Amino acid sequence: MKKPPSALTLLKIIPFLLVISCHPVDEEKYFEEGVSKLLATYRYATVKDVTYKLSFIIPEGKEAPVTGEAVIDFSLTSKREPVVIDFRVPKEYIHSLLVNGKAIDPSFINGHIVVAEKFLTKKFNRIELSFRAGDLSLNRNEDFLYTLFVPDRASTAFPCFDQPDIKARFSLTLEMPSGYRAMSNSPALTTDTTDSKVIVRFSETKPISTYLFAFAAGKFELVTKEIDGVTMEMLHRETRPGYIANNADEIFKLHYNSLKWLEDYTQIPYPFDKFGFVLIPSFQYSGMEHPGSIYYRASSLLLDESPTLNERLSRASLIAHETSHIWFGDLVTMKWFDDVWLKEVFAGYMSDKIVSPDFPGVNHELRFLLSRYPAAYAVDRTRGTNPIIQDLDNMKDAGSLYGAIIYNKAPVVMRQLEKLAGEADLRNGLQIYLKKYSWGNARWDDLISILEEVTRKPLGEWSRMWVREAGMPVLKPVVTRQQEGFKVTFSEDDPAGTIRHWPQTLKAMVITRTDTVTAEVTPADNKSFILSEEEPLCIIPDISGKAYGTFIFDSITTRHLTSNINEFTDPVLRGVLWVNMYENLVNGTIAPVIFYSTIFTALESENDLQLQNYLAGIFSSAFWDFLSDSERDSIAPEAEKMVWHKVLQISDPSVQRTWFSLYRNITVTDDGMTNLRKIWESTLLPGGLKLSEDELCTLTLTMAVKGYSNPEKIIAEQRGRITGNDRLLRFDFVVPSVSSDQTVRDAFFSSLSDPVNREHEPWVIEALGYLHHPMVAKRSEKYILPSLEMLEEIKSTGDIFFPGSWVTATLAGHHSTEARTTVEEFLDDHPDYPPDLRLKILQAADHLVRTNEH
Numbered sequence: 001m002k003k004p005p006s007a008l009t010l011l012k013i014i015p016f017l018l019v020i021s022c023h024p025v026d027e028e029k030y031f032e033e034g035v036s037k038l039l040a041t042y043r044y045a046t047v048k049d050v051t052y053k054l055s056f057i058i059p060e061g062k063e064a065p066v067t068g069e070a071v072i073d074f075s076l077t078s079k080r081e082p083v084v085i086d087f088r089v090p091k092e093y094i095h096s097l098l099v100n101g102k103a104i105d106p107s108f109i110n111g112h113i114v115v116a117e118k119f120l121t122k123k124f125n126r127i128e129l130s131f132r133a134g135d136l137s138l139n140r141n142e143d144f145l146y147t148l149f150v151p152d153r154a155s156t157a158f159p160c161f162d163q164p165d166i167k168a169r170f171s172l173t174l175e176m177p178s179g180y181r182a183m184s185n186s187p188a189l190t191t192d193t194t195d196s197k198v199i200v201r202f203s204e205t206k207p208i209s210t211y212l213f214a215f216a217a218g219k220f221e222l223v224t225k226e227i228d229g230v231t232m233e234m235l236h237r238e239t240r241p242g243y244i245a246n247n248a249d250e251i252f253k254l255h256y257n258s259l260k261w262l263e264d265y266t267q268i269p270y271p272f273d274k275f276g277f278v279l280i281p282s283f284q285y286s287g288m289e290h291p292g293s294i295y296y297r298a299s300s301l302l303l304d305e306s307p308t309l310n311e312r313l314s315r316a317s318l319i320a321h322e323t324s325h326i327w328f329g330d331l332v333t334m335k336w337f338d339d340v341w342l343k344e345v346f347a348g349y350m351s352d353k354i355v356s357p358d359f360p361g362v363n364h365e366l367r368f369l370l371s372r373y374p375a376a377y378a379v380d381r382t383r384g385t386n387p388i389i390q391d392l393d394n395m396k397d398a399g400s401l402y403g404a405i406i407y408n409k410a411p412v413v414m415r416q417l418e419k420l421a422g423e424a425d426l427r428n429g430l431q432i433y434l435k436k437y438s439w440g441n442a443r444w445d446d447l448i449s450i451l452e453e454v455t456r457k458p459l460g461e462w463s464r465m466w467v468r469e470a471g472m473p474v475l476k477p478v479v480t481r482q483q484e485g486f487k488v489t490f491s492e493d494d495p496a497g498t499i500r501h502w503p504q505t506l507k508a509m510v511i512t513r514t515d516t517v518t519a520e521v522t523p524a525d526n527k528s529f530i531l532s533e534e535e536p537l538c539i540i541p542d543i544s545g546k547a548y549g550t551f552i553f554d555s556i557t558t559r560h561l562t563s564n565i566n567e568f569t570d571p572v573l574r575g576v577l578w579v580n581m582y583e584n585l586v587n588g589t590i591a592p593v594i595f596y597s598t599i600f601t602a603l604e605s606e607n608d609l610q611l612q613n614y615l616a617g618i619f620s621s622a623f624w625d626f627l628s629d630s631e632r633d634s635i636a637p638e639a640e641k642m643v644w645h646k647v648l649q650i651s652d653p654s655v656q657r658t659w660f661s662l663y664r665n666i667t668v669t670d671d672g673m674t675n676l677r678k679i680w681e682s683t684l685l686p687g688g689l690k691l692s693e694d695e696l697c698t699l700t701l702t703m704a705v706k707g708y709s710n711p712e713k714i715i716a717e718q719r720g721r722i723t724g725n726d727r728l729l730r731f732d733f734v735v736p737s738v739s740s741d742q743t744v745r746d747a748f749f750s751s752l753s754d755p756v757n758r759e760h761e762p763w764v765i766e767a768l769g770y771l772h773h774p775m776v777a778k779r780s781e782k783y784i785l786p787s788l789e790m791l792e793e794i795k796s797t798g799d800i801f802f803p804g805s806w807v808t809a810t811l812a813g814h815h816s817t818e819a820r821t822t823v824e825e826f827l828d829d830h831p832d833y834p835p836d837l838r839l840k841i842l843q844a845a846d847h848l849v850r851t852n853e854h
């Protein structure tokens, strides 16, 4: 069922084949570590009909090696070059290798098994290996393990062609200790149990990419449920009483609803052989969409008793997101990981559509605005921003592609596409796309050409600017007085200094003394404008919340908004205004003290809970990142008083918790610290709400870092209160970062140079947050340079999000010229620094550059 290469793909391959037919292939690139684009292109053109028969022997515990055997069948359309199989382990892990029945000693180059042409035939080939599996992506625990191969890690566990466009059928056999259960992408055919072991043979899968192949094995419980003829299986390790009973029905129902919705939307019945999912404690991501075996972080699905609306909404969205990937990602997969955003954006788009009708009480427009725009702007406004589609030369760098631009800007761009194409035509186009590329791979451009055909609209220029270009426009109102009144247009600047135009339409509003006018306006287009008879008092570039860019307010608008922002009754419009106000603060067009006093009043009176949450975040940012030390000292008593008053007033537990965490965050005065100490002692908020153990640990550490006198005493006491070994280990790990003793902090920081001490990445990030807290930033400036020097190693040893969070946690608390100079000199001194990491540094250092410009 493998799709033949599209015309476009062939065009892209032919020049390369021509080159290698007259010159030797660029060997260095071809064999380089990871999977270079060159290797992937050649393999895609020549390696066909791949199947893997894999068997693994999983021992008891997590120390003894996992061993395996692989039979890889494939045909070749050319044997001009040696076949390269990816296997990123030490060479001695390969125990034996047969190529077409003949034992050979392979060359092993940069994590590749290289099989010379002379051993191969131009049609069918069989390679048989016995090997020891690498542990890196097997996530081994004492009594369970699970694979997690996205984006390029299948080849750390078994030999394979580790690129998304060589889809293959997998037949898996697992031999495990008795008492283990397993789940994989396809149904189990047979299960043989003896006294000491269980052997499960799974049926052959449909064609899937290596990053989607998965199995989990261990001491799991199985729950099966059938709804209307759809059978679903769930594996879990939950032992707390009531959690499965209270949640299982809802979890199955949500999956069933998503499946049915997607079958209807796509007009393609569920394409894989079975449906199952595994709940994994402390799973790295919220979910991962392996077909037939979706993995979830257990806590995202198993909610506490009486969950909040938000928790229920997040769970439903997560299930809908992962289920959408079955069609968008699993059935049709991106050709190369540069298009990874495509599966993410459609999973998000579908999940919004699936879930929103079930939560009519939630303002979904506002939720979209607040969850996407601020996070996207935070990266897109920086010199380190990147386009939605980024170049990717080698699969080993695929982890760097993930970030706010993919997760937050891409959904905004998708809404533009829906508006341009129309909802019905977009659905039509997606159905054609899914049908055409089923079981194969596609690029963004393949979808765009289908949509151009369906809609008969040119989308190329739109796609080029919004998807392939980095950054966003800066838009400013321009008022000219004319005979008929005041004409308002919008100028468009390109922050990169070139002349680019981002196609979009604004829904602008002009408020005058007696009137309000709205009109659609295209920036930088003199023919479209908004006209008011009287002089404008306030110009809002876009009230729809759908336009994207930096909207600079003029001084009249700023003056109007700072006194009237609360009078806009539509929460979405208030949200739009606040998101833009904050960007104006960041851009230096609103003075921090004015911003602060406006948000102080707004926060006090805001009733919409989503907005309250957002305002609390930017209030804290204004407090720590924009006010000077002396400004902060002078407003602190009043700020604490207002926020504490809210803590006293609110009875809803989750809202009270939000206010208290803001209080904890901004409290700096002696009185405030005494108050925190009282809360910490009683462990209760006013009204009797008990703080959780995690909240109490955070409170302790925050008090310590803010210079609470005699912190050792509260730390020791808090330590004694902790139940559960994991939490205790985490607390002990973080404590040195808040120490008032410099030698303790120095020793802690140097301990991080050993990768073993960075294994628990969330612990490290938490500790760095305290180490570089704004109140102690000065004493921690000396750690900035060594932290930057470690970044390349952090990338090679850590998970995909770690380099970004490492540099962000390091720099977020700093605002000094010295810190800025350190970063700039580091970048100047390393002109050949890996571009992906340079961008991550520029993203994280943006506030440093800006605050020093003010």
Ligand SMILES: [Zn+2]
Binding pocket: 321, 325, 343, 344, 347
């Ligand atoms: Zn996803």
